[in-house]
Amino acid sequence: MSISANASKYDPWLAYLTQVERVTPYLGKSIQPYVNTLKVAKRALIVDLPIVMDDGSIRHFEGYRVQHNLSRGPGKGGIRYHPDVDLKEVMALSAWMTIKTAALNLPFGGAKGGISVDPTELSARELERLTRRFTSEIGPLIGPQVDIPAPDVGTNPQIMGWMMETYSSIKGHTVTGVVTGKPLHLGGSLGRVRATGRGVFITGVEVAKNIQLAIKDCKVAIQGFGNVGSEAAYLFEEAGAKVVAVQDHTGTIFNENGIEVVELQKYVHHNKGVKGFPKAQEISNENFWTLQMDILIPAALEGQITAERAQNLTAKLILEGANGPTHPEADDVCLERGITIVPDVICNAGGVTVSYFEWVQDMSSYFWSEAEINERLDKLMINAIADVWQKSTDQDCSLRTAAYILACERILKARQERGIFPG
Numbered sequence: 001m002s003i004s005a006n007a008s009k010y011d012p013w014l015a016y017l018t019q020v021e022r023v024t025p026y027l028g029k030s031i032q033p034y035v036n037t038l039k040v041a042k043r044a045l046i047v048d049l050p051i052v053m054d055d056g057s058i059r060h061f062e063g064y065r066v067q068h069n070l071s072r073g074p075g076k077g078g079i080r081y082h083p084d085v086d087l088k089e090v091m092a093l094s095a096w097m098t099i100k101t102a103a104l105n106l107p108f109g110g111a112k113g114g115i116s117v118d119p120t121e122l123s124a125r126e127l128e129r130l131t132r133r134f135t136s137e138i139g140p141l142i143g144p145q146v147d148i149p150a151p152d153v154g155t156n157p158q159i160m161g162w163m164m165e166t167y168s169s170i171k172g173h174t175v176t177g178v179v180t181g182k183p184l185h186l187g188g189s190l191g192r193v194r195a196t197g198r199g200v201f202i203t204g205v206e207v208a209k210n211i212q213l214a215i216k217d218c219k220v221a222i223q224g225f226g227n228v229g230s231e232a233a234y235l236f237e238e239a240g241a242k243v244v245a246v247q248d249h250t251g252t253i254f255n256e257n258g259i260e261v262v263e264l265q266k267y268v269h270h271n272k273g274v275k276g277f278p279k280a281q282e283i284s285n286e287n288f289w290t291l292q293m294d295i296l297i298p299a300a301l302e303g304q305i306t307a308e309r310a311q312n313l314t315a316k317l318i319l320e321g322a323n324g325p326t327h328p329e330a331d332d333v334c335l336e337r338g339i340t341i342v343p344d345v346i347c348n349a350g351g352v353t354v355s356y357f358e359w360v361q362d363m364s365s366y367f368w369s370e371a372e373i374n375e376r377l378d379k380l381m382i383n384a385i386a387d388v389w390q391k392s393t394d395q396d397c398s399l400r401t402a403a404y405i406l407a408c409e410r411i412l413k414a415r416q417e418r419g420i421f422p423g
């Protein structure tokens with residue numbers, strides 16, 4: 001695979017801790033004593049998942065659910081199926097969810113789960129068995145008021161449907177609010193599938209205005225062409241930008257006149273990757289990072305933008321569709337070189353925001369129209385990015401540090417006001 005989370009010895013948990021170190025000096029005195037609560041995970045569960053494969057053999061998989069912080073409400077965060085999943089990665093991803101839900105002011109804490117598995121190697125029946133066993137193993141830790149999983153890399157609405165069904169079977173009644181990102185007729189929400197890519201676009205357009213970057217005719221390069229990357233690509237193309245390069249786990253394609261996004265979506269649907277797309281040339285994976293581009297959208301895995309790659313980037317704006325795609329040292333290089341980064345905890349928060357809407361709809365058994373959902377999503381994200389922009393101007397810091405200041409103040413204020421049990 002060309003995209004690996006473990007490339008260049010990237011330790012996502014260490015990267016997260018560095019981000020917390022960087023924000024600490026900006027936090028008020030009264031909440032400083034609580035900052036260590038961000039540097040640990042509240043609760044972590046590792047589960048063994050023995051699965052009977054289609055050929056009758058038994059394989060063991062390892063699964064995780066980590067609740068990083070619950071100061072502001074139930075845990076919230078996706079479930080990742082990927083061969084690189086391990087405890088450290090899930091801890092980091094859960095911590096980024098804590099920051100993300102707080103940055104958007106959603107009434108949740110942060111959690112994440114995953115299984116170390118390549119889902120493309122399993123049959124649909126094996127995947128269903130794995131998902132059901134995983135749900136039953138993490139069952140004691142999840143629930144609509146406790147911790148609410150959702151899709152992430154390698155999972156989808158069908159998998160969320162199986163999770164909801166398994167949890168409901170154990171409880172003896174239907175509990176739609178236990179997971180979000182479900183199929184529509186199982187209590188899912190309109191607009192959820194496209195929400196993350198939409199949020200990347202919305203925050204990107206707002207920040208582009210602030211840095212006087214016109215979207216029309218600008219060159220966009222995208223890493224990852226799944227749920228997030230392909231929707232962001234579509235929206236940027238609609239707004240008049242040219243998608244000049246796309247990289248995924250099969251390779252990298254380039255066309256300086258622009259790649260037609262809907263055509264590429266159809267091609268990827270049938271061919272399982274961008275490699276071989278006829279209306280573009282194939283280039284090496286490393287060349288991707290040095291291409292002429294205005295906007296770079298990393299929408300795959302963490303650890304992709306190293307200091308070295310950042311040094312040669314021509315992009316003026318980076319939109320983090322993925323979680324944790326930028327090394328802290330690369331953040332420094334970008335700041336120095338005047339490259340603006342819209343950080344993951346704001347940029348890709350469209351997904352969890354519509355997950356919140358889905359949860360609210362499930363709780364009230366009253367469902368909204370797609371227009372209503374998109375309108376609320378756009379408003380929330382535009383306000384959130386405006387607050388982050390303002391904070392970064394006031395404090396003369398990066399947008400990432402600004403987002404962390406806003407989020408950490410909310411989390412630590414909640415911790416302070418709750419007090420520490422047993423007191």
Ligand code: GLU
Pocket residue numbers: 076077078079148149150151152153180181323348349351352353355
């Ligand atoms: N996995 C997504 C994320 O990283 C969505 C999480 C959710 O909807 O709870 O933000």
